Amino acid sequence: MNIKFKIIFILMLVLTLTSSNAQQDPQYTNYMFNTLSVNSAYAGSRGHLSVIALHRTQWVGVDGAPQTQSLTVESPIGKNLGLGVAFVHDKLGPSQEYYLDANLSYTLKLNDKSSLSFGMKGGGRLLNVDLSDGFQGNSDVPSINNKFLPTVGAGVYWRNETSYLGLSVPNFLTDEHYDRNAETVGVERLHYFLIGGKVFNLSSSVKFKPAFLAKFVSGAPVIFDLSANFMFYDNLRLGLAYRWDDSVSGLFGLQVSPKLLLGYAYDLTTTRLGEFNSGTHEIMLRFELKTKEKQLKSPRFF
Numbered sequence: 001m002n003i004k005f006k007i008i009f010i011l012m013l014v015l016t017l018t019s020s021n022a023q024q025d026p027q028y029t030n031y032m033f034n035t036l037s038v039n040s041a042y043a044g045s046r047g048h049l050s051v052i053a054l055h056r057t058q059w060v061g062v063d064g065a066p067q068t069q070s071l072t073v074e075s076p077i078g079k080n081l082g083l084g085v086a087f088v089h090d091k092l093g094p095s096q097e098y099y100l101d102a103n104l105s106y107t108l109k110l111n112d113k114s115s116l117s118f119g120m121k122g123g124g125r126l127l128n129v130d131l132s133d134g135f136q137g138n139s140d141v142p143s144i145n146n147k148f149l150p151t152v153g154a155g156v157y158w159r160n161e162t163s164y165l166g167l168s169v170p171n172f173l174t175d176e177h178y179d180r181n182a183e184t185v186g187v188e189r190l191h192y193f194l195i196g197g198k199v200f201n202l203s204s205s206v207k208f209k210p211a212f213l214a215k216f217v218s219g220a221p222v223i224f225d226l227s228a229n230f231m232f233y234d235n236l237r238l239g240l241a242y243r244w245d246d247s248v249s250g251l252f253g254l255q256v257s258p259k260l261l262l263g264y265a266y267d268l269t270t271t272r273l274g275e276f277n278s279g280t281h282e283i284m285l286r287f288e289l290k291t292k293e294k295q296l297k298s299p300r301f302f
Helices: 003-015 272-276
Strands: 049-057 067-078 081-092 095-109 115-130 143-159 163-169 176-179 184-187 191-198 206-217 223-232 236-243 247-257 260-269 280-289
Touching: 095 143, 223 247, 236 260, 260 272
Parallel strands: none
Antiparallel strands: 049 067, 049 280, 067 081, 081 095, 095 115, 115 143, 143 163, 163 191, 176 184, 191 206, 206 223, 223 236, 236 247, 247 260, 260 280
16 A cells, blocks of 8 residues: 555544444445345345355455455245345455345235335344554554444335336444444444336347436435446346446446356546555356246346
């Protein structure tokens, strides 16, 4: 890490050990393919078992930059019911957090083409922060060891054959949290996620899907993600994304088999932080246990 940036990084840790106004939860560029991480009502909506593994390395070249691994498993479990489990490991500087949540959804069929799902999430996370590391053993700097923080969230998700729209609150509870942007221990704030997208059939072999994710946090600027993905011959996916006042991204996806999707995203930082890093890499694998009948149909784009 550039020595000047390292000094700034440490000063931010020392001087901002108070409530933070910045975005706190892990973020994903492939949010449009990892919807359960955003909205609990999505659980079971694909109609079969779906497993997504994701690894994100943010701001390559910056010491202590965020790294995130997530594993989600979701499936229908009965008539109108869906169940999803999500595990997340998020590391940033001296902080490590482990999330484990269960998501339960109930779906109402509005008509032959559309449905409305309601979801609840419950679980918790373990928070570890060693702020003495890098401060030459300064015992006045507080640390947090294996603190358990409960999670209770909810979401609503509407969809039809070509469109979707969802609103969620990932956690109604407030407690201590290690802020991923301000690099400090702060207070967990209510997050509101609004997600949506639509698929257009441009031809028999090309589909176009614009999508968005808006994140609202009390006392912080709105974070807005826009993306545009094309799917060719139901196998190859190429796209671009933009995170407002933060980064631009290129996205790639390949349907390796009817059951396996490989995805990759590269983020290029557009702020001054871009002077100190060479970008962000995100790799995703999605495995789906489809029936033979569903394997013959075109892959769903959401």
